[in-house]
Each structure stands twice: as structure tokens, then as C-alpha cells.
Amino acid sequence: MRPAAMTLPTRRPKPWHPPAALLVRLASILALLALWHVAATLAASRTLPPTAAVFEVMLRETRTGELPAHIGATLARVAVSFTLAMAIGTVIGVALGRVRALDRAFDTWLLAVLNTPALVVTVLAYVWLGLTEAAAILAVTVNKIPNVAVIMREGARSLDPGLEEMRRAYRFDRATWIRHVLLPQLAPYWVAAARSGLALVWKIVLLVELLGRPDGVGYAISYHFQLFDVAGLLSYSIAFAAIVFAIDVLVLQPLETHARRWRPAA
Template sequence: MALISTRISSTPKLIASPSSFAASLERLAWLTGSLLTLAVLWQIIALYAQSRYLPTPLAVFDVLWREGANGNLWKDTSATLARVAVAFVVSMFIGTVIGLVLGRHKTADKFFDAWLILFLNLPALVTITLCYIWFGLTDAAAITAVALNKIPNVAVNMREGARSLSKDLDEMARIYKFGWWKTLRHVTLPQLAPFFAAAARSGLALVWKIVLVVEAFGRSSGVGYRLSIAFQEFDVGTILAYALAFILVVQIIEFTVLQPLQLRVNAWRR
């Protein structure tokens, strides 16, 4: 009987697998078709405009190939990714701690809610400028500026997660004497995981954009720095080449890491 039940329970997975694979192929086909259509439209408009400020896709890919061959693309992209990674980890950790504290303690939430609103509405440009003035034109100042802009967003997400924790599940854990570690692992974290994944996905999109601004303002390396130099020279081809390269890197991280993570942490809801 155990063998039969095991086979029965595994059957839906076997049946669902081809469907999931077909859905992935369909999504890939739509994505490819959409991007190819965009590239064709871009090519047509660029050929019609005949302007150095609107290069064709082939011209942009030529710049991309040249920058990759001379090593500048890899050097600046890796520098930006390093700053993104550090700022992302710091902001996620601090923002998660703040959000959980505010979500679980009403007094702290009432007192610090105004602070949270203030930092949520503080322009990134102001934060970047102040950090460079206070701490100098250093990587530490750049990462601090990026983290300060992201921490409030993470805190808001995690505060909502902490507020939505089930009191019934907490009571069950106390009745069955789970202990703090088992309660954290099997009760609290599964409920918080979707909020954490959502904060991570939105956080990555926000962090890398701010990092580019930070680099354009006061760093001598990175994609943002290259974009600022290209802007001064009105080199639209280089601007588009570096932008496309970094968007591609971020999208790879999104599709291979963050989206599968969100699907996994939401699986318990089904």
C-alpha cells in the first residue's frame, strides 16, 4: 500500500512536468518574438532618421563587441556588479531587521513610521550627494548611498510580512513546544519568505539603477562611469551598448535566481 500511495502521489508531478515545459517554451517564444519585433522597429526608425544620435542595432552591437574585445566592458560591468551585490546584501539585511521589529512591536512602529515615510520620499540624488560630501568620493560612500535608498523599501515589505504572521500558527507552535528555532524555521520563515522574495526582486531593479547614478556622479569605474563619459561625448552607441549589456546581466539574474526563488517560496501556498 505504501508503494502504491508513493506512486500515486508522484503521478501529478510527472503529469505536470510536460505542461510546465511547454509553458516555458511558449513564454520563451513570445519573449523572442517580442524582442525581434522591437529590434526590427528600431532598425527601421534608425535607417529612416539617419542620425548619429540614433544608431542602428547593428552599430550598437558593433560597439558592444569592440568594448568586450578591449576588456572595458568586462572590467566596468564587474565593478558595477560588485557594488550592486554589496549594497543589495546590506540593504536587504538591515531593511529586514527593521521591518520585522516594526511589524512585531506596535510602539516602535508608531514612533518610527514617520522616519520610514521620510526616508521613503527622500530623493536618491540628495542621498548620493550628501554621502559623497560627508564620506568622500569612495566606494564606501557610494554603497552607503545606495543602501540608504533601498533600506526603507525592504523595511516596508518586511513590516507587512511581520504584521500578517498567523497568530494561530504561533499558538500551535507554543502548544506543541516547538522551541524558538523550530518555530522560526517551520512557522515564521515560510510565512515571511514571499515578502522577502518580493523585496529582493524589486530591490535588485532599484539598486542597480541607483548604482549607475552613483557611479556617474563620483566613481572612476563601472557602467555608470562609462555612461557619463559617453554622455559628455554625445556617444549614443556606447550608451546603448553598455545599457543593453548590463540589462542582459540583470535579466539573467532575475530569470535564473530571483524568479525560481519566488516560485519556490510561494509553493507552500498551493
């Protein structure tokens, strides 16, 4: 017989953000734009175009379909390498955090990769695999894995021994242990790794595209750099940063709130 579904806990009301905080955030963005505009007006130089010129390029590139195509290519690379790095980094980090002998054996490897510049890994990937999509994805993934592994290792090290003993005393089966004891303890670390990971991955993807791909925001930035077209360069950078910011605010931050929903309100 299938066990009856468990009653879900009462949902707490979502945290309320007062309008004042939102207004401050908006005012801050407007102030930055104003500052940029004043600086550009005073400088009157091609190297610092006014905001209007940048947004004009952004609009034009969107109409021609160039901007969405490049952003789409970059987002696809970010998605694949981010997913791979999170999956592999989580497995490695949890294994190192749980098995001391493994940690002792591979800690040096982890530190070595963690401290290798992204540029070196990218160049080596292109040298060994050629200027291919696989090399690009591999370079980004390898750059990000140590970062995820280090955070997840800390998570696995900080598992509550009291709960571990409780689940052993009550003989939780493996699935119950993983779902109800292990993963909820790792979730805040995973979300932290995801948030810092996204910020890192998209920057490395741009570098990888700049060095060896025929499309993507990194390629577009390289192209506009060669033309000394700062407005074009900024329009691609700002458009993509805005999208990553939106993913963080709309996806990862709610995930983080969900992962911490059981904590008593401060």
C-alpha cells in the same frame, strides 16, 4: 542522540512553460529590435544609432576588456549594497511589523527616507564621506533599506495568528519557530523585496557611479555621454540590463517559485 532526518516532501514537477509562451517572448524582443532598426534607419541620426552599430560597440568594448571591467565593478557594488540593504531592511521591517510601539515611533522616519530622492542621499553621502567607495555603497544601501523594510513590515504584519497560537501551544523552540513558522511566511515578501530591490539597486548604483566613481557602468555611460557617443552609451546600458534581467530570471524567479512551491496549483 541526533534525531533522524525528516522525510522530504515529494517534489512536484517544475512548472512547464509551453513553447508558445517562449515564442511570444522571443517574438516580442525581435519586434522591439526591428522597431528600433526601422526608427534608426528613418531617423538616420547619430542620436539614434542602428542596432548593428550598438552591438558592434558592445563587441569591441568586450574585446578590449573595458566592458567586462566596468560591468564587474558595478556588479560588485550591486552585490554588496543589495546584501546589506536586504539584511538591514529585513531586520528593521520585521521588528516594525512585530512591535507596534516601534512601528509608531519610527514609521515617520521610514516614510521620510522612503520619500527622499536617491540623488539627495547620494550627494549627501559624497559630501559627508568624500568621493569614496564606502560613500557609494552607503548611498545605495540607504536608498534601498526603506523599500525592503516596508515590504517586510507588511510580511511581519500578516503572520497567521492561528499558526502563532499553534506553535505556542506546542512550545516550538526558537529555532524551530524561526525556521519552520516565521521564515516560510516571510519568504514570499522577501523574494518580492529582493526582486524589486535588484531592479532599484542597479539603477541607483549607476547614478552613484555617474556622480562620483572612476569606474563602473555608470561612469562609462557618463564618459560616452560627454563624447555624445549614443552607441557607446546604449551598449553599456543594454549589456548591464541584460545581466540584471538574467539574474532575475535565473536566480530570483526560481527562488520565488521555490518559496511558493507548497501552494496548491491554481
